[in-house]
Structure formats: structure tokens, C-alpha cells
Amino acid sequence: METQEKLVALADRMIRMQGYNAFSYKDLSGPMHIKNAAVHYYYPTKANLGVAVIDQTIREINQSKQRWADLPVDQQLEQFAQLYARDHEAELVCLMGSLAPDYRTLPETMQAKVQQMGEEILDWLTDCITKGREQGLFHFKGDPYDRALLVISTLLSALLLARVLGGDTFQRMYRQLLADIMV
Amino acid sequence: METQEKLVALADRMIRMQGYNAFSYKDLSGPMHIKNAAVHYYYPTKANLGVAVIDQTIREINQSKQRWADLPVDQQLEQFAQLYARDHEAELVCLMGSLAPDYRTLPETMQAKVQQMGEEILDWLTDCITKGREQGLFHFKGDPYDRALLVISTLLSALLLARVLGGDTFQRMYRQLLADIMV
């Protein structure tokens, strides 16, 4: 992996570990044994770097979607949920969970990207849930879009609450979420 | 209201609008037309101020609980949810939603308080939900504690997601949440 890719990966980690406003260029330059200005060489502003992190995440999500395309939708949902389980093991929150509280302080370029990311995840989930109900794999009351909101909501805040409450908070929420929707 | 109380109220607003790491003493001293050092007079460190904000929130929650003590538990839950609806109208996230992502960067005194706040809310909600099921007012699968986690989770992330996705995101989630648990 080259410097530029490593920078994005490390920035992603920092954002999801500490928050966008709580990390600085020295948190990247230090561990990578380069100078502060070298980070500015690749990403002139922190906003550029932030956008790159979100873009990378959007790409990764799209790759996952494609990889799962041939699975039954209940397994697709489970794979999606396991993405969050892996974040939990790494003691990271998801990008949306980290950036949403800081949304008002983010540069506009980043705000737009965060929104795009949210909409793309939500559209896919809505689709997944709609099909699952049609196929008798899921069952729930109400609009699939609203259900998709609750699914994201649960996974996102399971990561947040587990951070504070510790213990088996994440696992409990994870299990209950799937139990609620699976037949 | 006196200076000290105003400081806590304003700090609370700033934390829930921008995040703990994105506000500074000048954000308080400026609007209050006092000097930076006057803030340090009341709260020597930012951690002191942070703890005061959480303590105040815990006190307010306990007052609400007491006020609702004689209501039927389904109305208690609705009142609780309306607390979040009011935050949404004020374009604020809840304190937990703001502080949980930054948890790792918070001074230990604040971490302990955030945890305490979470546990107190959760205990009350668990109790409320348990009673509601016993009385046939609520109905849901699984452990009441897990259900309480999902209720908080939904309200917390409804505020976060509404910030990014806008529109009627909050109302949709709010409605679906209550529809899911109310008979």
C-alpha cells in the first residue's frame, strides 16, 4: 500500500476512533514517519482528506453490494450487519455514527458526501428489505423504507452505545435486530 | 438565570449542536459578553464544565421521571420520546448521541458520567417497558432490557440521521418506533 492509500486508511481509523474534530495531521504523519507537510502534499486541506475517506467508504460498500448480489436477501442483510460486528471488534464506530454528530461543523463538501453515503446505504437496504418481505424471508409492519431506517439506526447506535455501556451491549442489539425482522 | 447556570446551558447547547471537541471557551464567553477567563473562574477545566453539563442532564431526566411517575407507562414512554422530538425541533442531538462517538477522547471524569447517564436512562426504560408488557400495554419479543436498548437506540439515531438525511426522517422513525411496541 502506498502513502496516499495509507493516509486515507489511517484517517478513516482516526475519524471512527476519535472523531473528525479530534484528530490532526500529526496523528497521521507521526505513525507514518513522515512530516506534517507531506500529508498536505497529498491532501491540501483536511476537507479533501475527509472527502477521500468517505469516497473510499462508499466504494467499499458498493463492492460489498456487488459481492453479495447473488446471495439470498436474508443472507445479504446478515452480511451487512456483520460489517458492523467487525467494526465493533475493532472498537470502531461506523463512519455515519462518527460524522453525523459533527455534521454541522463539517465543510460543505464533506456534508454532501456524508449525505450521499447515507442515501446509498438506505436505498440498498430498502431494496433488500422489500424483496425479503416479498419472498417471505422477512416480516415486519410498516413501510420498508422506515424499516431500513430502523435497521441502520440499530446497527449504528449499537456501536455507539457499546462504547459507553460496554459488556455485551452490541451482541444483544445485534441479535434482537435480526430476531425482529427474520421470520 | 445566573452566569454559572447560563454557562452550563450554553455549553450543553454547543455540545449537542457541534460536539464536545468542536466548541471552545470563546463560544461561551462571546455570546455571554464575558471574558474567556471568567469561564475558567467557574469551570477551571473543560472537563469540569463537561461533567457539569452531564450532571445537569441527569438531574433533568430524574425530574422528568418523577413528574411522570403517576402516569400510565405507555404515556411515560411517549413523554420520554417527546423529549427527543423537542431536541429534533431545536436541531439538537441528544447528549449521548453527541458524546458517545467522542467517548475515547473524553477525560475519564466525563466518561464515568456519560456511562452513569446511560445506565440510569436504560434502567428506567427497562422498568417502564417491563411494566408495560405486564400490564398488556406493550407487546414485543425478547428481553425488556434488550428492547429498552433498541428504544434508546432508535431515538438517539433518529436525531443523528435526521441531521444528515433531513426531511421527515425523524418523524418516520418516531412513528415506527411507537407502532412497533404499542399494542
Next chain:
DNA sequence: AAAGTTGCTTACTTACTAGTAAGTCAATAT
């Protein structure tokens, strides 16, 4: 061989951060 180009470093600026020490001034207590 000369002229870019890439990937940095050195050295710096400007702005802001939390935090402190000492002083002021009005109200209160003795």
C-alpha cells in the same frame, strides 16, 4: 544531457486552544 515530475523535508505563519497569575471593583461581613 537537460528539463520536468514525484515525493517528500525544512522552515515558517497565522490563528486558536486551554489554562493561569495577578489585579480590580463592588458588595458584604466584622
Next chain:
DNA sequence: ATATTGACTTACTAGTAAGTAAGCAACTTT
């Protein structure tokens, strides 16, 4: 009348933030 306290202000420090300008060595292109 004097001392003390409360609520600040003035003036500062040390550290960190993002960001920039200029230079340099290695490699590539012409």
C-alpha cells in the same frame, strides 16, 4: 472603618491547529 469575598478583567503562556513557500534528491521523459 476595615477586611474579606465574589465576580469578574487584563494580560499573559505554552502548546497545537491547519496551512504554505521554497527547496532538494531521485527518478523519468525528451
